[in-house]
Amino acid sequence: MAITKAASLSIRDSKSARWFVLLTVSFLMLTGYFFTDIMSPLQGMLRDQMGWSNSSYGTFAGSYSVLNVFCLMLIFGGIILDKAGIRFTGTFFVGIMIVGAFFNYYAMTDTFNNGGLGYDFLNSFLTDYKPSLKMAMIGYALFGVGVEIAGITVSRIIVKWFKGKEMALAMGLEMACARGGMLIAFSASPWMTGADKIISRPLAFGVILLVIGLLAFFVHNMMDKRLDAEVAADTSVVASEEEFKASDVFLLFKNPGFILISLLCVLFYSAVFPFTKFAPDLMVQKYGFAEEFSGMIVGLLPIGTMILTPIFGAFMDKKGKSASIMMLGSLLLIFSHTIFAFLPGNTGFAFAAMIVLGFAFSFVPAAMWPSVPKIIPESRLGSAYAMIFMIQNVGLMLFPMLLGAVLDSANEGLAEGAALNYTEPMMLMVGCGIAALVVAFFLRVVDKKRGYGLDLPNIQE
Numbered sequence: 019m020a021i022t023k024a025a026s027l028s029i030r031d032s033k034s035a036r037w038f039v040l041l042t043v044s045f046l047m048l049t050g051y052f053f054t055d056i057m058s059p060l061q062g063m064l065r066d067q068m069g070w071s072n073s074s075y076g077t078f079a080g081s082y083s084v085l086n087v088f089c090l091m092l093i094f095g096g097i098i099l100d101k102a103g104i105r106f107t108g109t110f111f112v113g114i115m116i117v118g119a120f121f122n123y124y125a126m127t128d129t130f131n132n133g134g135l136g137y138d139f140l141n142s143f144l145t146d147y148k149p150s151l152k153m154a155m156i157g158y159a160l161f162g163v164g165v166e167i168a169g170i171t172v173s174r175i176i177v178k179w180f181k182g183k184e185m186a187l188a189m190g191l192e193m194a195c196a197r198g199g200m201l202i203a204f205s206a207s208p209w210m211t212g213a214d215k216i217i218s219r220p221l222a223f224g225v226i227l228l229v230i231g232l233l234a235f236f237v238h239n240m241m242d243k244r245l246d247a248e249v250a251a252d253t254s255v256v257a258s259e260e261e262f263k264a265s266d267v268f269l270l271f272k273n274p275g276f277i278l279i280s281l282l283c284v285l286f287y288s289a290v291f292p293f294t295k296f297a298p299d300l301m302v303q304k305y306g307f308a309e310e311f312s313g314m315i316v317g318l319l320p321i322g323t324m325i326l327t328p329i330f331g332a333f334m335d336k337k338g339k340s341a342s343i344m345m346l347g348s349l350l351l352i353f354s355h356t357i358f359a360f361l362p363g364n365t366g367f368a369f370a371a372m373i374v375l376g377f378a379f380s381f382v383p384a385a386m387w388p389s390v391p392k393i394i395p396e397s398r399l400g401s402a403y404a405m406i407f408m409i410q411n412v413g414l415m416l417f418p419m420l421l422g423a424v425l426d427s428a429n430e431g432l433a434e435g436a437a438l439n440y441t442e443p444m445m446l447m448v449g450c451g452i453a454a455l456v457v458a459f460f461l462r463v464v465d466k467k468r469g470y471g472l473d474l475p476n477i478q479e
């Protein structure tokens with residue numbers, strides 16, 4: 019439903035109400051991102067205790083996106099969101115997220131690995147893959163559907179409450195909270211396994227946190243219901259019902275701005291999230307950090323972005339320049355990965371590269387997500403975010419698998435106990451950065467030609 023004219027004040031005009039709504043959904047995303055990265059600093063333990071190779075670990079990390087890509091789950095999610103609304107879609111898919119997380123937890127328990135429910139079945143086929151890996155992949159794939167559609171729903175919620183107001187700041191703050199979840203996962207997960215290194219412990223905590231996130235979403239639902247009731251009762255609001263058709267999804271591809279922003283999204287994020295899956299191990303292997311601290315070094319990345327994303331968001335709300343900032347962010351991405359790939363394994367370089375990556379990972383998301391409503395009409399935003407996420411998920415599926423496979427093949431025949439060489443996997447990341455920069459350049463050109471206003475401020479006076 020697109021609101022074409024709002025005459026009287028509504029609950030969304032109350033600053034405290036809309037910021038409170040933001041708090042509830044941001045907390046939900048924090049819990050989701052926490053679980054997403056909960057296994058990332060445990061790659062070494064998974065190798066030692068579960069017998070997972072680097073390729074197996076990469077396949078697990080990529081399984082996050084398998085259902086999203088092959089079963090088009092994000093497209094269905096976007097259509098459900100546009101048809102059934104925010105409250106139903108959010109609640110249902112947060113539920114899926116919790117179920118998936120529970121399976122992922124179960125895969126790591128002794129109960130399962132000592133022949134628990136499903137073990138024999140999963141052990142009966144594709145015997146090269148451990149049952150723990152298969153069960154974890156089923157869980158993570160379901161979780162990936164839930165958390166991605168929850169993310170699309172949250173983007174839609176922020177547009178609903180903040181359009182024409184502090185939208186980039188709100189999106190920046192929501193992403194900052196989500197990064198807070200990553201930070202806790204990277205720094206706390208290895209410690210949570212305890213002295214006896216029990217992998218299932220942090221996962222159990224993650225499942226409980228997700229349930230609390232669902233409760234926070236219920237609070238949002240109450241506020242959303244009130245806003246909808248106000249809109250329905252306000253006769254001065256003309257709501258134009260644009261009936262959504264599945265074929266509309268294809269219309270998105272007639273829009274060059276949409277194509278370029280989707281491409282930028284997949285290239286940029288493929289060089290960030292898949293990298294973070296391997297980054298703690300990179301810190302151990304290349305820079306010689308202890309396993310317990312490796313996650314904390316990677317945690318510098320979300321810390322930086324938590325501070326910078328809202329600041330850049332607020333800047334773009336007032337001053338604009340989003341298209342140019344996306345180019346700058348892509349350039350910094352190349353610098354950072356070049357340091358990881360080619361400079362010596364000196365800890366100073368590790369910190370420097372992480373800080374540069376922090377700037378890149380703040381610039382591009384802060385500029386890109388609030389740019390989507392400037393390119394796509396509000397009635398199709400659910401489907402547009404869904405399609406962008408779906409294209410992005412192709413990268414999130416392939417790149418961890420590729421990184422794991424390249425890492426294994428580059429280190430074939432390595433002496434027992436010798437450090438893994440990460441140069442080749444990191445060259446892949448540099449390649450993504452270069453391609454992202456080229457796409458960001460064309461996006462800026464197309465913006466100038468078509469007048470999307472990407473370089474204009476978000477706040478309408």
Ligand SMILES: NCCCC[C@H](NC(=O)[C@@H](N)CCCCN)C(=O)O
Nearest residue numbers: 051054169173189193291383387407
């Ligand atoms: N309101 C902005 C939403 C996008 C934030 C963006 N998240 C994604 O792109 C997700 N599709 C992928 C998240 C993967 C890790 N959980 C972000 O920058 O985090």
